[in-house]
Amino acid sequence: MRALLSRPKNVAGILLTSLSLVIFAYSFVAAHEFRQISQWFPTGVAAVGFVLALAVMLWELGIVTWGASESLEGDVTENDSESSRSPLRGFFTYMAWLVVLAAALLTVGAVLAVFVWLLLFFRFLSKESWIRSLLYSVAAIVVIAVLTALLHLFLPAGFLIPSGEWIPRINIKF
Amino acid sequence: MIEAALEALTALIQPINLLFLALGVLVGLAAGLIPGLGGSVGLALLLPLVYGMDPVPALAMMIGLLAVNNTSDTFPAVLLGVPGSAGGAATIMDGHPLAKQGQAGRALGAAFTASMFGGIIGAIALFLIIPVAEPIVLAAGSPELFMLALFGLSMVGILSRGRSPLAGILLGALGLLLSTVGAAPASPEYRFTFGLGYLIDGIPLVIVVMGMFAIPELIELIRRDRTISELGTVLTGGRFEGATDTFRHKWLVLRSSVIGMALGAIPGVGGSATTWIMYGLTTQSYRDKSKFGKGDIRGVIGPEAANNSTDAGHLLPTLLFGVPAGASMAVLLGGMILLGVQPGPQLIQNDLPLLMTIAWSLALANILGTAICFLLRNRIAKLTTIRPGRLVPLLMVAIMLGAFQSNANLGDLVVLLIVGAFGWGVQRAGWSRAPFLIGFVLGPVTERYLHISIDLYGGAFVGRPGVLIIGALTIAILVLGFIRPKALQTLQEPTEEGLEGPIRRAVRRFRKRFNLPTTTSIITIPTEDAQKDEDAVETTASEAKEDKR
Numbered sequence: 197m198r199a200l201l202s203r204p205k206n207v208a209g210i211l212l213t214s215l216s217l218v219i220f221a222y223s224f225v226a227a228h229e230f231r232q233i234s235q236w237f238p239t240g241v242a243a244v245g246f247v248l249a250l251a252v253m254l255w256e257l258g259i260v261t262w263g264a265s266e267s268l269e270g271d272v273t274e275n276d277s278e279s280s281r282s283p284l285r286g287f288f289t290y291m292a293w294l295v296v297l298a299a300a301l302l303t304v305g306a307v308l309a310v311f312v313w314l315l316l317f318f319r320f321l322s323k324e325s326w327i328r329s330l331l332y333s334v335a336a337i338v339v340i341a342v343l344t345a346l347l348h349l350f351l352p353a354g355f356l357i358p359s360g361e362w363i364p365r366i367n368i369k370f
Numbered sequence: 371m372i373e374a375a376l377e378a379l380t381a382l383i384q385p386i387n388l389l390f391l392a393l394g395v396l397v398g399l400a401a402g403l404i405p406g407l408g409g410s411v412g413l414a415l416l417l418p419l420v421y422g423m424d425p426v427p428a429l430a431m432m433i434g435l436l437a438v439n440n441t442s443d444t445f446p447a448v449l450l451g452v453p454g455s456a457g458g459a460a461t462i463m464d465g466h467p468l469a470k471q472g473q474a475g476r477a478l479g480a481a482f483t484a485s486m487f488g489g490i491i492g493a494i495a496l497f498l499i500i501p502v503a504e505p506i507v508l509a510a511g512s513p514e515l516f517m518l519a520l521f522g523l524s525m526v527g528i529l530s531r532g533r534s535p536l537a538g539i540l541l542g543a544l545g546l547l548l549s550t551v552g553a554a555p556a557s558p559e560y561r562f563t564f565g566l567g568y569l570i571d572g573i574p575l576v577i578v579v580m581g582m583f584a585i586p587e588l589i590e591l592i593r594r595d596r597t598i599s600e601l602g603t604v605l606t607g608g609r610f611e612g613a614t615d616t617f618r619h620k621w622l623v624l625r626s627s628v629i630g631m632a633l634g635a636i637p638g639v640g641g642s643a644t645t646w647i648m649y650g651l652t653t654q655s656y657r658d659k660s661k662f663g664k665g666d667i668r669g670v671i672g673p674e675a676a677n678n679s680t681d682a683g684h685l686l687p688t689l690l691f692g693v694p695a696g697a698s699m700a701v702l703l704g705g706m707i708l709l710g711v712q713p714g715p716q717l718i719q720n721d722l723p724l725l726m727t728i729a730w731s732l733a734l735a736n737i738l739g740t741a742i743c744f745l746l747r748n749r750i751a752k753l754t755t756i757r758p759g760r761l762v763p764l765l766m767v768a769i770m771l772g773a774f775q776s777n778a779n780l781g782d783l784v785v786l787l788i789v790g791a792f793g794w795g796v797q798r799a800g801w802s803r804a805p806f807l808i809g810f811v812l813g814p815v816t817e818r819y820l821h822i823s824i825d826l827y828g829g830a831f832v833g834r835p836g837v838l839i840i841g842a843l844t845i846a847i848l849v850l851g852f853i854r855p856k857a858l859q860t861l862q863e864p865t866e867e868g869l870e871g872p873i874r875r876a877v878r879r880f881r882k883r884f885n886l887p888t889t890t891s892i893i894t895i896p897t898e899d900a901q902k903d904e905d906a907v908e909t910t911a912s913e914a915k916e917d918k919r
Contacts, residue, residue, distance in 0.1 A: 255537075
């Protein structure tokens, strides 16, 4: 028992397995509301998935060790030192930046959002000079404009400043 | 067959199609060069562009990207001892020592030439196998295709990288379940939509691909924010000597290419496993083994030829049966579905020229990629000095705008971020992400074949000989996964997650196994001014110091 408790746990694995258990259990129950022909597949997958998730949970908790291809200890010690130092902090920082970009795209539209976001990202996260940040941001906007014109891409038009139609379409069929 | 091949070639050599092929090749070279990107992420970035495109240029672009991904990954492997992608890891063994001896140009020349011939031999084999495989493929009915989908899923789940084989299958099941969101195929109703209009058409594949692969990799890249190389790289001559070496070892090239293609055709056995196996075979097949691991050009040629022919092998199950052989093939399969092309028996039956276009694209992309690497080697090598901090924000914008192309809906961005967070979690857990994607791609196909099988044969479909054989194989693979995990470890994809750790582990394991020198070192490539300084080598100690810093 002591050995079990002292074993380093793969927290991400345990969390993911727990999430999988919930998803499979919910899907198994919810699938019974579908017509019979439509419920076979999701019900079967959910049932098998639930059993698998239970087995993985036992494995991740260290209760069983079959099929282990590499020890957890090995992974922990041999991981890239920097990436195992503060993974969550880095992840939340960059995810927050992505959320801000998504929000900006939907409020002020693609052109303005991308320009301002890139400028700030280059300056404050990538630690570039203001001039370089400005140059990179302008270059990115030019590339986006060219691709949009050529490939007829959709650009998010913001609620506040619709920008999707700023760029004329060039009709070339590929 | 020959008519179809000629028709395909005629279509492909149209300037616009060649332009897209070249675009794919350029993106593929760049993706192969930067550890963490690789074929899956590169293809994920291109996927939004293929919406509404004609299949020929779109396929040329996608195949062009995949074909040369393993060519440019040689640069960091030879010059810096860091592979650009999984397949480049074995090249370090002899390529990097050659670079330290001042023969980087020769090693690269040999690697490019061997890669090109590997790719071309793979493409020729693809041409030859299609007519042979045609009757077998067409004989497979819905029950067999259903079983093949399950087989592919179990194989990839077991073999792909991850600490537990079960976790791979679990993720495959999650992918299958996610694919059931939206309209049901067999009855007029919607499943798991929670009343949201956005989910009626299901979750777009592009978003799943980009969320699972691109976002976690980009976050890891920028979080570490380290360039591959600090100094600019200037490569002087030797490349033609390397090319001559390849011609001198033509049988090694041929053997490596054929074995690489054969191994690549097995779902789940990735380029990394193939190159390691080929390196092992190369070292064992010569009497004089003393130079291997210290800078033997044969140790570069063998793995590199196998590396590029593996792509042709990967394409076989993907195109003929619709069973992706790995993560990048799952993305390719998704791209083909976006184009309205359904891989599998229908492709052979109805669209043979398109299949031939893929084989031609593979051959042409390898030639083009090698030519670019030969001509622009110094410029390409300079790409290793780009800081992720400059590259990643641009790619993040590309991902967000690319995701928006799916439905032009707010939901696209929200789902992308959710799947991205999930993908990052999977990566941190040390699980492989490929089975999830393969489950998602194969889900609709599996369900459709299951319905057709039951409609046509009832429960008796499980008694068909083909189903029994494939079922037995599937069970054997699953059992093998649990009773022989150590043996399977050698067949895993160590760098699918794009981290250096597993590669270094694999290199160490391999060196130990074959009693090769055990020091892992990073070379600082001399600039033109410092060319005379042959000792510009940093050893593991300095690398460790840099890590600590």
